Structure formats: C-alpha cells, structure tokens
Amino acid sequence: MLFGKTREDENYYLNKAILGERKGFEYLIARYQKLAYTLAVKICKNKEDAEEVVQDAFMKAFRALADFRSAAKFSTWLYKIVYYTALTKKSSRRMDGIELDEDSESEIYLLDEKKEFNGLVQADRKRYINLALNTLGEEERVVITLHYLGEKSTSEIAEILDIGKSAVKMRLVRGRQKLEQSLKGLLGTEINEL
Amino acid sequence: MMNNTKDKKTDPLKCLLQQNVMDTPTADFSDKLLHASMASYRVSYSKKYQKEERLGKVILVILISFNLMMLIKLRPFGVDPVMVVGIFALLMFLFAFGVHYLTRKLRAVNKDFFT
Numbered sequence: 001m002l003f004g005k006t007r008e009d010e011n012y013y014l015n016k017a018i019l020g021e022r023k024g025f026e027y028l029i030a031r032y033q034k035l036a037y038t039l040a041v042k043i044c045k046n047k048e049d050a051e052e053v054v055q056d057a058f059m060k061a062f063r064a065l066a067d068f069r070s071a072a073k074f075s076t077w078l079y080k081i082v083y084y085t086a087l088t089k090k091s092s093r094r095m096d097g098i099e100l101d102e103d104s105e106s107e108i109y110l111l112d113e114k115k116e117f118n119g120l121v122q123a124d125r126k127r128y129i130n131l132a133l134n135t136l137g138e139e140e141r142v143v144i145t146l147h148y149l150g151e152k153s154t155s156e157i158a159e160i161l162d163i164g165k166s167a168v169k170m171r172l173v174r175g176r177q178k179l180e181q182s183l184k185g186l187l188g189t190e191i192n193e194l
Numbered sequence: 195m196m197n198n199t200k201d202k203k204t205d206p207l208k209c210l211l212q213q214n215v216m217d218t219p220t221a222d223f224s225d226k227l228l229h230a231s232m233a234s235y236r237v238s239y240s241k242k243y244q245k246e247e248r249l250g251k252v253i254l255v256i257l258i259s260f261n262l263m264m265l266i267k268l269r270p271f272g273v274d275p276v277m278v279v280g281i282f283a284l285l286m287f288l289f290a291f292g293v294h295y296l297t298r299k300l301r302a303v304n305k306d307f308f309t
Contacts (some may be wrong), residue, residue, distance in 0.1 A: 062234050129215055
C-alpha cells in the first residue's frame with residue numbers, strides 16, 4: 001500500500017517536472033540523487049568525479065524526461081546513465097594515468113585484523129564497511145549497492161546493467177557471501193546476526 | 195512469499211549497508227544539480243517545441259493554399275473569386291487576432307519559463 005502510494009507520488013511529480021514545474025524537479029532530484037551519487041562514488045571512488053557523473057547523468061536524463069510516463073522507468077533509465085557515465089569517467093581517468101583506488105595497503109591490512117567492532121566509533125564503522133564493500137569486484141559492488149541500498153529488483157538491475165537476470169542473481173549471492181566473510185572479520189560478534 | 199517479504203525488511207546486512215554505505219551529496223551540490231537539470235530540460239524542450247511549431251506552420255500554409263485554390267476554381271455562389279478571397283482573409287485575420295488575444299496570458303507564462 002505504502003509502496004503504491006510512493007509510486008503514485010513519483011508519477012505525480014514526474015508529470016509536474018514534464019510541465020516544467022520546479023517542485024517536480026526538486027522531488028525527483030531529492031528522491032534519486034542519493035543512490036545515483038552512491039553508485040557513482042562506488043565506481044569512480046572519487047567524490048569530485050562522482051559529482052560530475054551525477055550532474056551529467058541527470059542532465060542527460062532530464063533531456064528525455066518528456067518521453068517517460070512512469071517514474072519507475074525514469075529511475076531505471078537514470079541509474080543506467082549513471083552507471084555508464086561513471087564507467088566512461090573511470091576509464092578516461094585510467095587513460096590519464098590517475099590512480100583512483102583509494103584503498104591504501106594499510107587500509108587493506110586493517111581488513112585482515114580481527115578488530116573488535118563494538119568499540120569503534122560510527123565514522124570508523126562506516127569506513128570499515130566501505131572497505132569490505134571495496135573488496136568486492138566492481139559488478140558485484142554495483143549489484144549489491146542497487147539491491148540493498150536502492151531496493152531494486154533483479155529485473156530492474158538486469159535492465160540497468162544490461163545483463164541477464166541469472167547473472168544478477170549470481171553476482172548478488174557471490175557478493176553477499178564475500179561481504180559476509182569480510183564483515184565477519186571486521187564486525188566480530190555483531191555480524192553473527194547475519 | 196510473506197516470509198520472503200519479511201526477510202527482506204529485516205535483513206541485517208541490508209540495515210547495516212543502508213546505515214553506513216549510502217553517500218550523501220552536499221546541499222550546495224544538490225542546489226547546483228537542480229539548476230543545471232532545469233536549465234538542461236528547458237533548452238531541450240524549447241528546441242523540440244520550436245521544431246514542432248515551425249512544422250505546424252508549414253503544414254497550415256500548404257493546407258490553406260490548397261483550400262483557396264479550390265475555392266477560386268469552384269467559384270461558389272457565382273461570386274467573384276477576389277471577393278471570396280477578401281472575405282476569407284478578413285475572417286482569418288479576425289480568427290488569428292482572437293487566438294492571439296485569448297492566449298496572451300499563456301504565452302507570458304511560457305516566456306517566463308523559457309528565459
């Protein structure tokens with residue numbers, strides 16, 4: 001019921017944006033920018049590049065806004081643009097010879113340590129979980145981000161990444177297993193709930 | 195199905211990731227994004243609108259020309275075609291002026307939107 005209401009709201013504001021109304025744009029940006037930004041950060045591993053990617057993606061998506069009649073289709077299209085723009089950005093950075101991976105050896109070393117998580121402050125907790133996520137392959141990381149943070153279904157993820165549903169499911173299972181493994185070392189007793 | 199839905203909602207990995215992994219862009223960036231997106235939409239919309247408007251005008255001129263040619267050829271009521279064309283032109287002028295007058299408010303809104 002609640003889900004249906006959200007979809008209705010999204011479609012309502014999508015139509016407002018098509019008519020050029022500011023509140024339509026405000027709603028769509030507020031609703032989709034977080035996941036778009038997170039997705040871009042997870043691929044580019046650089047906040048400045050991620051901001052550029054998100055801005056480019058939104059501008060491209062809004063240029064085709066009038067062709068969409070459903071917000072679900074629009075968001076899938078938007079995340080697809082974010083994904084491909086981020087990949088292009090990353091490969092162009094690689095060609096420029098700029099190292100993007102923020103994981104230093106010392107940070108990876110921290111992953112191996114069986115640190116007690118309970119004593120760590122929130123910022124560290126966030127950093128450790130991000131590190132665990134960074135140990136996954138890029139596609140697994142993207143699938144995990146879209147599924148757990150964006151609450152996207154397998155078919156939506158398949159559409160965004162242009163791969164089959166079974167490939168998405170496989171990456172999801174594999175990514176989850178790897179993540180659990182990494183987090184077990186990091187989070188100690190807390191992860192037992194998983 | 196019910197269990198599956200429940201599992202999804204209470205999945206500890208999902209909660210953990212949602213609390214710690216989501217990156218939030220700055221308010222300044224969100225503002226910039228809003229302005230850039232609206233500007234991009236307006237430019238693409240106005241270009242599309244201009245193209246459609248031009249095409250519509252061309253089609254209208256062709257149709258009216260054919261209608262006038264038919265009218266002159268058929269000589270309705272046996273009246274001089276020059277007079278028929280004159281009356282038709284007057285009616286067209288009144289219609290166009292009426293449309294222009296009635297849509298002035300709408301055009302003002304569009305002008306604000308595209309500038």
